[in-house]
Amino acid sequence: xxxxxxxxxxxxxxxxxxxxxxxxxxxxxxxxxxxxxxxxxxxxxxxxxxxxxxxxxxxxxxxxxxxxxxxxxxxxxxxxxxxxxxxxxxxxxxxxxxxxxxxxxxxxxxxxxxxxxxxxxxxxxxxxxxxxxxxxxxxxxxxxxxxxxxxxxxxxxxxxxxxxxxxxxxxxxxxxxxxxxxxxxxxxxxxxxxxxxxxxxxxxxxxxxxxxxxxxxxxxxxxxxxxxxxxxxx
Numbered sequence: 001x002x003x004x005x006x007x008x009x010x011x012x013x014x015x016x017x018x019x020x021x022x023x024x025x026x027x028x029x030x031x032x033x034x035x036x037x038x039x040x041x042x043x044x045x046x047x048x049x050x051x052x053x054x055x056x057x058x059x060x061x062x063x064x065x066x067x068x069x070x071x072x073x074x075x076x077x078x079x080x081x082x083x084x085x086x087x088x089x090x091x092x093x094x095x096x097x098x099x100x101x102x103x104x105x106x107x108x109x110x111x112x113x114x115x116x117x118x119x120x121x122x123x124x125x126x127x128x129x130x131x132x133x134x135x136x137x138x139x140x141x142x143x144x145x146x147x148x149x150x151x152x153x154x155x156x157x158x159x160x161x162x163x164x165x166x167x168x169x170x171x172x173x174x175x176x177x178x179x180x181x182x183x184x185x186x187x188x189x190x191x192x193x194x195x196x197x198x199x200x201x202x203x204x205x206x207x208x209x210x211x212x213x214x215x216x217x218x219x220x221x222x223x224x225x226x227x228x229x230x231x232x233x234x
Contacts, residue, residue, distance in 0.1 A: 077173025084153020
């Protein structure tokens with residue numbers, strides 16, 4: 001009887017240890033709904049040229065994903081502009097580059113960059129369609145001095161020529177060929193690794209307590225079984 005109780009107790013302890021191992025290696029928590037932005041790229045005639053999506057990351061950076069079509073082949077400068085208005089044909093209504101810090105243009109400019117500068121050119125292939133992903137720490141979708149969601153909003157503009165990343169005010173990137181008014185959106189919760197400094201999260205905690213509870217049930221069952229056998233042996 002003592003051997004049975006010892007065996008079941010060891011099994012319970014093993015399951016608890018196994019739960020701790022799973023806790024260390026399981027995926028991170030479900031990431032709560034966050035901040036994002038989206039906008040439809042349009043040409044001077046209002047024809048859709050794709051879509052731009054922005055996601056605020058846990059480290060404060062913003063990921064930009066541009067899925068485009070019918071963009072002329074070659075390199076094109078791309079920037080966040082200060083006004084959320086895209087009226088053709090030249091999209092002048094989008095204003096200058098988003099620049100609340102009063103810097104000069106370009107990451108290669110010692111006096112730069114603008115917070116709205118994007119540090120890569122969009123390189124469209126011969127077919128004119130593709131996807132560009134880039135991350136920026138120069139602006140935010142949250143509240144603050146560099147938030148693109150100020151009183152007059154913001155727009156993403158694609159230019160006709162390449163950005164040289166140093167010439168103020170636009171990097172010699174030419175005219176504006178596409179524009180997207182940015183609208184703030186709330187992103188759905190999604191799984192992911194825990195942010196730096198955070199624990200294992202809700203899913204990991206739940207797994208731990210479930211397995212630990214199973215071990216407790218085994219111990220209680222073994223104890224009950226031992227008591228029953230003792231009474232039966234009297």
